[in-house]
Amino acid sequence: MEPTTVKKKSPQRFEEDPKPQMSEGMKKLKKRAARTAGFIGTLASAAKETVAAVKEDVQATRERDPAARSNKEVLLLYPGIHALAAYRVAHRLHEKGYYFGARAISQTARAITGIEIHPGAKIGKGLMIDHGMGVVIGETAEIGDHCTLYQGVTLGGTGKDVGKRHPTLGNNVLVGAGAKVLGPFRIGDNTKIAANAVVLAEIPDQCTAVGIPARVVKKDGVKVEDELDQIHIPDPVAQEIRRLEEKLAALEGELSEIKKQTKGRK
């Protein structure tokens, strides 16, 4: 009986073996897993940053809302604080390109608080959104530090602009209840927009603007007089008649003087 010989694979054959390829399905799965891990990582770091920001938001509400009695009350019961906390997480996700997750968070916050803040908006420190219901802050809106917005405020677009469509608020701006600020212009530092005003153009620093469309009624604490009184407009026809009456009276005077002189000569 012949001894059995074990056939060895030649090294040549190993080299010829095609490298095992990852299937398309596996590639997609791996990509999705990496994206999910990135999403969770961003969410965790955003949550950490939000805790610090919320402390400032609570402080802002304590300073500006005389009805706020304790930090606990503000933190647990103020919808403005909840909407801002959700926004800060959503904004971080939006910046990292997780648009769907960011919108999902902002829409959930809107359903709970009645405040809609687009994750793309840029918001500074110490914003107070008082009462909050019906507040809308558009995608390209920017808000400086220590601003105050009341219920029903819209920082929106007119529908005519593309790209930057929403307003920019400076620092320490107050926007009263129901006011609409529409368009890609700036509202200056320390400016107040009155309740129910509709602002369609830039308002400088340190002003108070009221009405529809909004006009500046105060600048640096001093009343601004209207250049033209739109109600008491002078009547040009009446003015002309008055001038003619004056001329007639003068002519009558001259005539009676002439009559007197000619009577004396006779």
Ligand SMILES: CC(C)(COP(=O)(O)OP(=O)(O)OC[C@H]1O[C@@H](n2cnc3c(N)ncnc32)[C@H](O)[C@@H]1OP(=O)(O)O)[C@@H](O)C(=O)NCCC(=O)NCCS
């Ligand atoms: C505008 C506002 C901020 C006051 O600012 P201010 O610089 O102190 O202005 P003044 O109060 O001196 O008012 C200036 C002029 O604007 C008028 N004005 C004030 N608020 C107005 C408004 N909402 N709509 C129309 N005119 C208004 C005033 O009557 C005054 O007119 P006058 O000069 O002819 O008398 C304040 O009136 C306001 O609207 N705050 C919003 C507060 C809010 O929304 N609260 C909701 C709580 S739930």
